[in-house]
Amino acid sequence: xxxxxxxxxxxxxxxxxxxxxxxxxxxxxxxxxxxxxxxxxxxxxxxxxxxxxxxxxxxxxxxxxxxxxxxxxxxxxxxxxxxxxxxxxxxxxxxxxxxxxxxxxxxxxxxxxxxxxxxxxxxxxxxxxxxxxxxxxxxxxxxxxxxxxxxxxxxxxxxxxxxxxxxxxxxxxxxxxxxxxxxxxxxxxxxxxxxxxxxxxxxxxxxxxxxxxxxxxxxxxxxxxxxxxxxxxxxxxxxxxxxxxxxxxxxxxxxxxxxxxxxxxxxxxxxxxxxxxxxxxxxxxxxxxxxxxxxxxxxxxxxxxxxxxxxxxxxxxxxxxxxxxxxxxxxxxxxxxxxxxxxxxxxxxxxxxxxxxxxxxxxxxxxxxxxxxxxxxxxxxxxxxxxxxxxxxxxxxxxxxxxxxxxxxxxxxxxxx
Amino acid sequence: xxxxxxxxxxxxxxxxxxxxxxxxxxxxxxxxxxxxxxxxxxxxxxxxxxxxxxxxxxxxxxxxxxxxxxxxxxxxxxxxxxxxxxxxxxxxxxxxxxxxxxxxxxxxxxxxxxxxxxxxxxxxxxxxxxxxxxxxxxxxxxxxxxxxxxxxxxxxxxxxxxxxxxxxxxxxxxxxxxxxxxxxxxxxxxxxxxxxxxxxxxxxxxxxxxxxxxxxxxxxxxxxxxxxxxxxxxxxxxxxxxxxxxxxxxxxxxxxxxxxxxxxxxxxxxxxxxxxxxxxxxxxxxxxxxxxxxx
Numbered sequence: 001x002x003x004x005x006x007x008x009x010x011x012x013x014x015x016x017x018x019x020x021x022x023x024x025x026x027x028x029x030x031x032x033x034x035x036x037x038x039x040x041x042x043x044x045x046x047x048x049x050x051x052x053x054x055x056x057x058x059x060x061x062x063x064x065x066x067x068x069x070x071x072x073x074x075x076x077x078x079x080x081x082x083x084x085x086x087x088x089x090x091x092x093x094x095x096x097x098x099x100x101x102x103x104x105x106x107x108x109x110x111x112x113x114x115x116x117x118x119x120x121x122x123x124x125x126x127x128x129x130x131x132x133x134x135x136x137x138x139x140x141x142x143x144x145x146x147x148x149x150x151x152x153x154x155x156x157x158x159x160x161x162x163x164x165x166x167x168x169x170x171x172x173x174x175x176x177x178x179x180x181x182x183x184x185x186x187x188x189x190x191x192x193x194x195x196x197x198x199x200x201x202x203x204x205x206x207x208x209x210x211x212x213x214x215x216x217x218x219x220x221x222x223x224x225x226x227x228x229x230x231x232x233x234x235x236x237x238x239x240x241x242x243x244x245x246x247x248x249x250x251x252x253x254x255x256x257x258x259x260x261x262x263x264x265x266x267x268x269x270x271x272x273x274x275x276x277x278x279x280x281x282x283x284x285x286x287x288x289x290x291x292x293x294x295x296x297x298x299x300x301x302x303x304x305x306x307x308x309x310x311x312x313x314x315x316x317x318x319x320x321x322x323x324x325x326x327x328x329x330x331x332x333x334x335x336x337x338x339x340x341x342x343x344x345x346x347x348x349x350x351x352x353x354x355x356x357x358x359x360x361x362x363x364x365x366x367x368x369x370x371x372x373x374x375x376x377x378x379x380x381x382x383x384x385x386x387x388x389x390x391x392x393x394x395x396x397x398x399x400x401x402x403x404x405x406x407x408x409x410x411x412x413x414x415x416x417x
Numbered sequence: 418x419x420x421x422x423x424x425x426x427x428x429x430x431x432x433x434x435x436x437x438x439x440x441x442x443x444x445x446x447x448x449x450x451x452x453x454x455x456x457x458x459x460x461x462x463x464x465x466x467x468x469x470x471x472x473x474x475x476x477x478x479x480x481x482x483x484x485x486x487x488x489x490x491x492x493x494x495x496x497x498x499x500x501x502x503x504x505x506x507x508x509x510x511x512x513x514x515x516x517x518x519x520x521x522x523x524x525x526x527x528x529x530x531x532x533x534x535x536x537x538x539x540x541x542x543x544x545x546x547x548x549x550x551x552x553x554x555x556x557x558x559x560x561x562x563x564x565x566x567x568x569x570x571x572x573x574x575x576x577x578x579x580x581x582x583x584x585x586x587x588x589x590x591x592x593x594x595x596x597x598x599x600x601x602x603x604x605x606x607x608x609x610x611x612x613x614x615x616x617x618x619x620x621x622x623x624x625x626x627x628x629x630x631x632x633x634x635x636x637x638x639x640x641x642x643x644x645x646x647x648x649x650x651x652x653x654x655x656x657x658x659x660x661x662x663x664x665x666x667x668x669x670x671x672x673x674x675x676x677x678x679x680x681x682x683x684x685x686x687x688x689x690x691x692x693x694x695x696x697x698x699x700x701x702x703x704x705x706x707x708x709x710x711x712x
Contacts, residue, residue: 173679200679204638206434206627209427209552210673213420229536233630241546242553258536262630265538 028069029336030095031056031323034088034103034112036079044104048126049074050310051319052102053303054296055358059327062359066336070327077103081111088115099338100326102319103127106147113140122329122342124322126315130179133415134385139342143325143380144318145281145390145411150251151183152414153279153392153406154224157249159191160410161394168220168246169198170211170235172227180251184224187414196220201235203228208235209242216244226253233262240267250278250397260398272397282378282393282405285312289356289376293320314377321375325349328361328373348373349380381408389415419551424670426552432666433565434623438639439646439658440572441616445492447589447653448609451500452514455521456617457640458528459495463488463621464631465528465537473540477560480622488618489611495520496610528633538630561623568616572655581608589653642682645689651699660700664688 033052035045052072060069075091077084084105091098092115101116104126116123117137125132125140128147132140145153158164169184171177178200188195196218199211212235215223223246227235232254239245245267250259255278263272284290297307297316310316326341328348333341348361351370355361364371373380378391389411394403442456467483495517503516544555554562576582581604587595588605596602624639625631646665650657665685672684692700 200677202673202678202681204628204635205431205669205678205681206624206639207427207431207670208678209430210420210423210670211678213423214674217420229630230628230632230635233538234628237629241544241555258630258632261536261538265540265629 028071028097029065029099030071030073030097031326032073032075032091032095032098032101034075034077034084034091034101035105037074037076039079041079044079044315045074045076046305047310047313047315048102048104048319050297050300050304050307050313050316051293051321052323053300054293055320055323055327057300058292058296059324059358062362065327065330066334068336070323072323073098077105077108077112079105079108081108084108084112085115088112092116092119092121099330099336099341100124102322102326104144104315104319109140113137116140120339120342122326122338122345124326124345126318126322132385133387135387136385139338141345141382141386141388143322143377143388143390144315146387147179148183149389149411149415150279150281151180151185151224152187152389153183153411154180154249154251155184155187155191155193156406156410156414157277157279157392157394157404158188158222158224159193159414160406161404162222162247164221164247165192166194166196166219166221168215168218168223169195170201170215170223170225170227172203172231173200174203174228176253177226177251180224180226180253183415190417191414201227201231203231205231205234208238211235212239212242212244216242220246222246223248224251225249226251229256229258229262232259233266236263237266240271245271245275248276250276252278252280254278255280264398269398273399276397277403278395278397279406280393280395281314282391282402283312283314283317283376284378285317285376287356289374290317292357293317293376317376321373321377321380324358324361324375325373325380327358328355328365328371331362331365332371346382346386349382379408381412383412383416420674422549422551424674425667426549426554428667428670429663430554430558430562430666431669432662433562434620434627435639435642435646435665436565436659436662437561437568437616437623438620438643439650439662440568440655441613441620442643443647443650443653443658444572444585444616444655445496445609445613446647447655448585449496449500449606450510450592451496451517452510453495453500453517453613454514455495455517455524456643457636458521458524459488459491459614459636460617460621460624460640461528461631461633461636462491462524463618464625464635465531465633467622467625468537468539468631473538475539475557475626477557477626480626481564481619484618484620484622485615486618488621489615492614492617493607493610495614496606525633525637532633536630536632539626557623557626561627564619564623568619569659572612575612576655581605585609642685645685648699649689649692651701654699654701657699657701664692 035048037045056070077087101123106128109127109129117139122139125142126144130148133146197215329344330336330341332348333344351372353364353369353371355371361371380388389408392406463484466487547554584600584605646661647658650661668684669681672680
């Protein structure tokens with residue numbers, strides 16, 4: 001009997017000790033930075049960390065969330081589904097105090113988002129997977145536009161900022177350029193633009209005159225375009241030759257020095273600047289929100305790798321905003337329970353008081369006001385699929401001078417009609 | 418009607434560019450039986466050399482001269498010091514093709530190193546323009562078409578009316594027999610590499626000038642089309658290469674007009690498959706034979 005009691009006592013102590021190992025640390029809440037930190041896309045993780053760490057530091061410096069500190073936990077998903085799924089399962093099973101996941105896993109969302117969603121863990125993502133444009137996962141939120149949204153943004157620009165209504169769709173027949181076509185075509189249709197001609201250009205041809213002839217015959221007023229540099233050089237040289245140079249709206253794939261050089265060689269710098277604009281994802285990288293982010297980033301020390309490289313990195317800025325929004329959502333919900341504060345993630349973007357930092361948001365919430373967080377990346381406006389169309393800028397080529405901006409609402413109108 | 422004019426005129430223009438390269442490629446193969454897969458890299462190197470020599474100027478006359486001289490010289494060096502050396506060691510035709518692939522990659526990657534991080538461009542110049550019905554052609558495009566015609570005639574005269582041309586045709590038909598009849602194989606081989614290289618260089622500078630901007634991979638796409646035209650016409654047959662280029666050029670423009678521009682190259686290769694299914698030797702060749710390296 002005495003022996004039995006001893007054994008039972010030892011077992012009870014061991015069980016309670018093991019249970020203690022798995023218990024949540026009451027003072028720390030974990031936000032998992034679920035990204036590749038090894039392999040060919042290892043930079044994704046470090047880019048995200050350059051946003052997560054400054055945000056967490058600022059939250060903690062302001063007293064934390066409901067008396068608890070935040071931390072960024074690095075979780076290496078190695079950038080492929082075969083590694084990411086077990087990494088997600090392990091994360092969910094073994095991480096005490098896990099309240100949210102931030103990631104930038106283009107290509108992995110279909111594999112990992114169902115796991116986080118089933119575990120009721122909010123996921124604030126920068127992944128560009130197009131199928132998630134219309135996802136219905138309750139705990140998934142995307143604050144960077146999907147990879148196809150540039151096409152919608154071009155249509156939105158033409159509709160809202162110009163008087164052109166007949167458009168030509170001229171994208172090279174490569175995967176990257178073709179990624180814009182569904183969005184541009186769909187967006188044009190939603191906005192009442194007429195795509196008078198659509199041509200997929202074979203790249204690096206010595207002549208595009210037949211294509212030009214067909215395009216001109218349909219009398220478009222403006223052209224949407226993306227291609228490699230050499231194709232653009234030949235196309236625009238021959239457009240100029242035939243006297244058919246049109247105003248052109250370029251996408252992000254054409255935003256590179258080679259493209260600029262080829263078109264300048266073909267038509268000259270003045271004509272390039274006069275006839276072309278580029279529609280690109282826009283972050284201000286200035287102003288009070290950015291200055292707060294930048295100061296926190298540059299003082300993050302060894303927790304951030306190559307901090308100075310991320311000062312104007314859209315993805316680091318967006319990751320910073322995501323973590324700040326999570327913390328504000330917890331404050332707004334007065335709860336660190338993911339099932340509770342998940343519902344406040346949308347609410348803190350559309351309240352009455354505009355705030356640019358966690359400290360401002362906390363002060364406003366403490367004062368009983370509803371907030372609209374507008375961080376480094378500007379306005380966040382989630383649609384019914386928990387996607388944010390992002391703020392887009394329209395830029396002059398070569399100088400990169402900002403001509404105008406497109407709000408998320410402009411782009412969402414193109415997406416949803 | 419105007420679309421038809423555009424298809425025909427720009428089909429001929431595309432064909433002209435391809436034909437210059439295809440005739441050079443097939444002429445050299447016809448004489449030496451070496452499948453020179455470094456041809457595209459030589460073509461690209463001519464653009465780089467001209468861009469450097471001419472300080473990015475687009476003057477056409479000097480461009481033709483630089484392209485021809487560089488192409489001929491480089492090609493001769495390949496034939497004289499690379500191909501000949503491997504041939505002496507008994508390298509097979511397949512092995513020789515691999516040697517020329519390797520050489521082409523060496524040249525291309527060297528050019529990439531020279532090029533640096535961005536593409537190279539020619540200086541913008543105002544091109545004179547000429548209207549042919551509904552079609553507008555630049556002076557460069559007219560020169561390319563005209564040069565192709567001149568090159569075709571020159572090759573015809575060379576092969577048909579000169580002693581060296583007779584020797585080249587004899588070597589192409591039966592190398593062993595022609596050597597037995599006193600044809601100097603070394604001279605024939607040298608002339609073949611020189612002429613082929615000159616045409617390759619001219620084709621290269623025309624390509625560079627017509628695109629305006631280029632990088633070290635520019636020759637790769639055109640080289641594939643050049644080979645298609647040469648095979649279509651009957652490999653080793655200069656006249657066949659001219660016809661093959663026309664078929665490829667007009668076929669590509671027709672595809673752009675009737676189907677989608679994305680199918681320009683697809684149609685060219687479909688034509689190649691159809692022709693080779695019907696005539697395995699190509700349009701102009703009389704029969705398929707087993708060829709040996711000309712040593």
